[in-house]
Amino acid sequence: MTGGSESLARAAYDGAWRVQDVDVQIFNAADAHSEHMLAADGYLFVFPENLAAISGGMKSFFDRCYYSCLGALNGRPYAMIICAGSDGRNAVTEAERIATGWRLRQIAPSAIICTQAQTPEAILAPKIIDALHLSAAAELGEQIATGLQMGIY
Numbered sequence: 001m002t003g004g005s006e007s008l009a010r011a012a013y014d015g016a017w018r019v020q021d022v023d024v025q026i027f028n029a030a031d032a033h034s035e036h037m038l039a040a041d042g043y044l045f046v047f048p049e050n051l052a053a054i055s056g057g058m059k060s061f062f063d064r065c066y067y068s069c070l071g072a073l074n075g076r077p078y079a080m081i082i083c084a085g086s087d088g089r090n091a092v093t094e095a096e097r098i099a100t101g102w103r104l105r106q107i108a109p110s111a112i113i114c115t116q117a118q119t120p121e122a123i124l125a126p127k128i129i130d131a132l133h134l135s136a137a138a139e140l141g142e143q144i145a146t147g148l149q150m151g152i153y
């Protein structure tokens with residue numbers, strides 16, 4: 001909603017493209033469908049925590065794709081970055097449970113990036129993610145791409 005997750009996802013996307021011979025795609029959750037999930041070898045899910053849960057847009061993506069992908073993604077690698085105001089843990093728990101249901105393989109601890117937004121004004125303001133966290137997101141994207149390219153994952 002306010003750009004934090006998008007910045008992190010774009011940084012990870014750029015990081016993944018550092019790896020040769022890997023095709024990287026980025027989707028807004030609203031535009032991502034089962035076909036994209038089935039066609040990919042690995043995943044990086046990036047989304048906010050809203051109301052102590054996975055954000056609605058991301059949850060809708062999981063709801064839409066869960067059963068049409070069930071059983072077809074077993075063992076594929078994934079990681080997650082959660083953009084939160086001050087918590088993020090419930091969103092991680094929920095999403096990791098979905099990933100477990102899909103039998104995905106977690107290749108890095110889920111990262112929670114807190115923007116420290118706690119007042120309504122701060123929560124509704126555009127988010128600027130600091131360079132350190134953008135760099136870590138890029139490295140995570142690069143890690144997944146490298147692992148896939150080398151056949152490690």
Ligand SMILES: Cc1cc2nc3c(=O)[nH]c(=O)nc-3n(C[C@H](O)[C@H](O)[C@H](O)COP(=O)(O)O)c2cc1C
Pocket residue numbers: 001002003004005006047048049050051052053083084085086087088115117122123127
């Ligand atoms: C409706 C709403 C509910 C939120 N609830 C939480 C929450 O439960 N826990 C939390 O840590 N942050 C919460 N936040 C703060 C957002 O996670 C934070 O602003 C984050 O940076 C949003 O990411 P985005 O810039 O990608 O939209 C909430 C924000 C909104 C708009």
